[in-house]
Amino acid sequence: MSAPTERTALNRIPEKGVYDREVIDAILDEALFCHLGFISEGSPVVIPTIHARHGDVVYIHGSAGSRMLKHLRRGFEACLTVTILDGLVLARSVFEHSMNYRSVMVLGPAREVTDHDEKMVALERVSDHVAPGRWRDARGPAPSELDKTRVIAMSLSEASAKVSTGPPEDLEDDYDLDCWAGVIPLELVPGGLVPDPRLRPGIPAPSDLLAYADPAGPFRSKTE
Amino acid sequence: MSAPTERTALNRIPEKGVYDREVIDAILDEALFCHLGFISEGSPVVIPTIHARHGDVVYIHGSAGSRMLKHLRRGFEACLTVTILDGLVLARSVFEHSMNYRSVMVLGPAREVTDHDEKMVALERVSDHVAPGRWRDARGPAPSELDKTRVIAMSLSEASAKVSTGPPEDLEDDYDLDCWAGVIPLELVPGGLVPDPRLRPGIPAPSDLLAYADPAGPFRSKTE
Numbered sequence: 001m002s003a004p005t006e007r008t009a010l011n012r013i014p015e016k017g018v019y020d021r022e023v024i025d026a027i028l029d030e031a032l033f034c035h036l037g038f039i040s041e042g043s044p045v046v047i048p049t050i051h052a053r054h055g056d057v058v059y060i061h062g063s064a065g066s067r068m069l070k071h072l073r074r075g076f077e078a079c080l081t082v083t084i085l086d087g088l089v090l091a092r093s094v095f096e097h098s099m100n101y102r103s104v105m106v107l108g109p110a111r112e113v114t115d116h117d118e119k120m121v122a123l124e125r126v127s128d129h130v131a132p133g134r135w136r137d138a139r140g141p142a143p144s145e146l147d148k149t150r151v152i153a154m155s156l157s158e159a160s161a162k163v164s165t166g167p168p169e170d171l172e173d174d175y176d177l178d179c180w181a182g183v184i185p186l187e188l189v190p191g192g193l194v195p196d197p198r199l200r201p202g203i204p205a206p207s208d209l210l211a212y213a214d215p216a217g218p219f220r221s222k223t224e
Numbered sequence: 225m226s227a228p229t230e231r232t233a234l235n236r237i238p239e240k241g242v243y244d245r246e247v248i249d250a251i252l253d254e255a256l257f258c259h260l261g262f263i264s265e266g267s268p269v270v271i272p273t274i275h276a277r278h279g280d281v282v283y284i285h286g287s288a289g290s291r292m293l294k295h296l297r298r299g300f301e302a303c304l305t306v307t308i309l310d311g312l313v314l315a316r317s318v319f320e321h322s323m324n325y326r327s328v329m330v331l332g333p334a335r336e337v338t339d340h341d342e343k344m345v346a347l348e349r350v351s352d353h354v355a356p357g358r359w360r361d362a363r364g365p366a367p368s369e370l371d372k373t374r375v376i377a378m379s380l381s382e383a384s385a386k387v388s389t390g391p392p393e394d395l396e397d398d399y400d401l402d403c404w405a406g407v408i409p410l411e412l413v414p415g416g417l418v419p420d421p422r423l424r425p426g427i428p429a430p431s432d433l434l435a436y437a438d439p440a441g442p443f444r445s446k447t448e
Contacts, residue, residue: 032309032312032323035259035261037269039268044263046261046329048305077268079261079268080270091362094364097362127321130312138321139316145317176424177363182418184415184418188411188412188413189411194391195404196407198391209314
């Protein structure tokens with residue numbers, strides 16, 4: 001349980017705020033990428049990038065552009081947000097339309113990971129977060145590649161989740177309207193394994209990858 | 225064509241930067257929600273919220289919490305980012321792993337929409353962006369609901385897109401490795417219409433909504 005800080009306390013819809021680390025961790029682990037916000041020359045910038053959680057730390061792959069790298073030496077204040085969209089909530093009034101989603105916001109200072117061993121652990125986590133077994137199967141980073149790769153770390157000490165589920169909640173009078181209401185569930189579905197056109201013949205896909213990419217399979221098995 | 229400004233010029237991977245308004249518009253129109261970044265008490269904050277484009281303006285539904293509303297009276301610098309994840313790119317080296325995605329970043333001042341007519345147009349766009357026909361079918365906003373709803377507008381004058389597609393690009397030597405490589409395509413798929421448990425009998429779903437929510441149908445027909 002992360003205690004809510006003044007900044008993570010959610011004061012608009014308090015019933016949606018969740019500080020339970022199990023909930024926060026599950027959302028971070030399921031989301032395939034994040035949006036990282038930071039301040040560049042006085043203005044906010046939000047970039048999509050890849051992350052992975054390791055215990056109480058979330059690691060962010062710093063491929064996200066030179067804008068962010070400028071700030072790395074001295075550390076910087078950041079906000080990492082992940083959002084999993086679960087459905088569209090269609091109410092009987094325009095005002096009550098909403099979305100079902102699970103979101104996590106991590107606030108706090110971001111630091112560059114420079115220790116070799118921590119950097120390797122972080123890259124392993126990020127790699128296997130994208131798809132299982134890639135750290136095992138793909139060629140590991142050469143020293144020059146490791147130098148070019150930036151890894152950023154944020155603590156989960158200031159983290160909160162928001163979870164919205166269920167059918168629309170209409171004003172009592174509106175339930176009499178002749179308007180269809182309900183939910184359109186949404187799911188991110190993998191489309192199987194599409195081999196690289198340059199894949200050499202006779203290289204089978206590993207079974208864990210096949211299962212992961214199966215449109216009918218448990219895509220998010222890493223969290224289940 | 226938006227001319228790149230100093231801030232939107234993408235200097236890390238220039239080949240991915242796109243300033244073509246048709247590309248930018250299509251991504252904004254397809255993405256169901258955005259992440260909005262702004263500065264609150266000196267720190268960056270990134271929140272998920274709903275948006276819709278109307279000509280050269282992107283409207284943002286300001287349900288996103290009191291943190292943002294504090295800034296509204298005087299306007300504020302913001303960064304709106306949308307990202308559509310299209311696939312996981314599994315290379316033969318850990319270093320070359322990446323994602324296929326389409327992303328748009330809109331920078332600039334955000335203003336609150338206070339003009340009644342503009343606000344109604346914005347809400348219509350946002351409503352029908354979530355699902356077709358909702359503005360037509362659902363009860364429109366009552367004056368008190370309209371007062372409670374904040375709408376924010378950003379110009380598309382400082383907007384850029386990044387598009388990444390295709391198979392992995394490995395180092396020439398790595399193509400000899402015994403490592404499976406390719407792409408896992410990803411798609412956000414609707415799961416049909418799930419009626420509200422309190423839906424009165426005899427209210428059919430409109431045909432455009434049925435088609436939109438059909439798992440085998442053209443979910444993103446609004447952009448096609």
